[in-house]
Amino acid sequence: MCGIVGLLLKNPALRPHLGELMVPMLIGMTERGPDSAGLAVFSQPVGDSLFKISVYAGESKVDWNAFIDALRAAFATAQFQIRAIANHAVLTTSAAPDAIEEWIEKYRPALTVLSAGRSIDLYKDTGTPGEIAARYEFAKLQGTHLVGHTRMATESAVTPAHAHPFTAGHDFCLVHNGSLSNPYMLRRKLEPFGITFETDNDTEAACRYFEWRLREGDDLPAAVRRGFAELDGFYTFLMGTDDQLALVRDAFACKPAIVAETDDYVAVSSEFRSLAHLPGVRTAKLFEPKPQEVYSWRI
Amino acid sequence: MEDLRQTATGYGLPATARKEAIRTFDLATHTVRELNQFLHKELVASGVTKVMVSNPDGAHSIACGVNAPVDIEINGHAGYYVAGMNKHAHVVVNGNAGPGAAENMMSGLVRVRGFASTSAGASARGGCLIIEGDASLRCGISLKGADIVVGGSVGSFSAFMAQAGRMVICGDAGDALGDSLYEAVIYVRGEVKSLGADARYEEMTAADFGTVKQLLDLAGFDYSPQEFRRIASARQLYHWNADAQQEY
The missing domain is CATH 3.60.20.10 (Aminohydrolase, N-terminal nucleophile (Ntn) domain)
Structure with a gap:
């Protein structure tokens, strides 16, 4: 049910x-x-050329500021903003969502990408x-x-x-x-x-x-x-x-x-x-x- | 008017014929359990003859298992199993009903002024269920002796394996009406999308016209019995037929 x-x-x-x-x-x-x-x-x-990505951290403790700094270092030309609450964050970026998802999978495997798009935020x-x-x-x-x-x-x-x-x-x-x-x-x-x-x-x-x-x-x-x-x-x-x-x-x-x-x-x-x-x-x-x-x- | 009809057709003594003592339950401030415990354990001694229920707001199991001649009026939409297992009571839902309305009713009368969700009147043994709007799928599934009158249309698989009782459908029926029917009889006024296995149309007899008239009068629906068709079991599934090759 x-x-x-x-x-x-x-x-x-x-x-x-x-x-x-x-x-x-x-x-x-x-x-x-x-x-x-x-x-x-x-x-x-979000504006043209921007995307939103909802990210979930599970039980792991995440320093969201360090996370965004690492993304900025990896994607030097892209913009990033983050809005975090508890173990969940919505990332807004000008980088391609696929590239961000690949980077998260490789360098932050404890994080899960819940959604990507220009309108959607997802929590579960x-x-x-x-x-x-x-x-x-x-x-x-x-x-x-x-x-x-x-x-x-x-x-x-x-x-x-x-x-x-x-x-x-x-x-x-x-x-x-x-x-x-x-x-x-x-x-x-x-x-x-x-x-x-x-x-x-x-x-x-x-x-x-x-x-x-x-x-x-x-x-x-x-x-x-x-x-x-x-x-x-x-x-x-x-x-x-x-x-x-x-x-x-x-x-x-x-x-x-x-x-x-x-x-x-x-x-x-x-x-x-x-x-x-x-x-x-x-x-x-x-x-x-x-x-x-x-x-x-x-x- | 309604009380006269109920008296005339023998669905139990109408409680309103006696001196009326009203008790109100507001489900915004009372739980369904408080309501049902009153109905089960305190009603008879209290002398209350009418129970009004306000703010039902889709709660489950409102007025389930009542076993006393009382009028119950539910003002709003009820959730699952409203008036389930009802015995003797006259229950009116001034709104819609969720799945399983009046399921396993034994006697009495249940009227839903709006629409009823799936499996309305499932397995009901006695009494009468009146649905003024549409009924969803599986209305009267496994009916065991009650009467059901639907003012609107019924969904697919209605009266599936219905064993006894009568069902009057003033509107249309979906797919597989009366599939694997036993001895229940269906009367339908509108279009039938398809009949189920072993269900067939039969000639209306004088007794059938009388039955339909009695049930329409009870429900207060103004149609001519002449507009209805009878559907009953062809009784071909009662015995195993090895030659049928599972083709029914």
Whole structure:
């Protein structure tokens, strides 16, 4: 069992309050996912030629100032800024994200790159949703939309790397409630294209499959529809890109989802109890997404 | 009006026929456990005949396991298993219901004014579940004797392996309606995307028209019984057929 939450703010006046609105949604899904939690928050993209990279340090103690000094020495012509909280940091740089990721892998192997892009920041860790929200000060987050998850692991280990959201490529993430029965078939299909995997988690396979389809030219709904034939198992997926959220349930719709839509926002959750606090929810348009129908919303 | 209908059709003594004593539970300040413990252990001695529940906000298991003739009104959206295992009570949800509404109901009446999520009325043995909006997938799965009336449409796999009871669907049905049916009977007014294995259309008899009318009147839905079709089991799956080659 897991919990999924998503929030897209149509009303720009609410965007400074994205985190405040979301934290009760995430904590409301604690019973569905008490072992890990995470979220991807999308905000206005950084300037042209800049990228953001979310980095996680796990248990290791990191001197983030020393980290940035070492990067500046290695990439002399590039700009770097860092915003760190607890064992997590968001790096903004003019260097190529791939080069930074390679450098981190080689010289700072204790660090994990969680996401890269121009809009996305990503946080995930083990612990209850409430603990994680407090640890990373989720209530202060601002932005246009976000994708969150609370995890109760059923098929692979409880580690920060196995927590959701999963990412692939730039500005793309996916969270999952359910379980896939053919993730290794997907991996064997994708690995010959040079796509590499960081965990043995079934959701990562779905995430990399969809991101691969996006790079091959599908739009998000088309990629998801192609997945109906390729992905076997149970799922409610919520995906985020720089400018949209997309939601889909498998043909059997065993995993719940409910959507509340007002003029101000679109909110998605596994259950209504995570939406009950939202302003105007009593008069919102409420519906359960139908199986094998792709729902997407743009900022 | 509603009470008259309930009295006329025998879904238990309507509590409102007696002197009304109301108790209110606000789930913003009370837990579901406090509510349910009152319903299970204190209700009968208290003389309360009507329980109002406010701010349900999607909480699970509201009014589960009630075993007394009482009116319960839930003002808002309920979560999983609302009125599960209900016996005797009349429960109204003035909102939507989460998965498993009135699952395993034994008797009484449960009305959902909005839509109901998956597996509404699953395994219900008696009583009547009325869903005024749509019901999601697997509505009435393994139905064991209750009646279900859905004002809107039902999702796929509804009435799967339904053993006894009646289901009236005023809207459309998804895929595999009535798959592996036993002796439950389905009446459907709208389009059926597909029938499940061993489910078949049958002629409506005078008794069927009467049944549909009785259930529509109880639910308060204004359709003509003439608009409904009957679906029941062809009973071809009751016995193993080695010649079928697993083709059903």
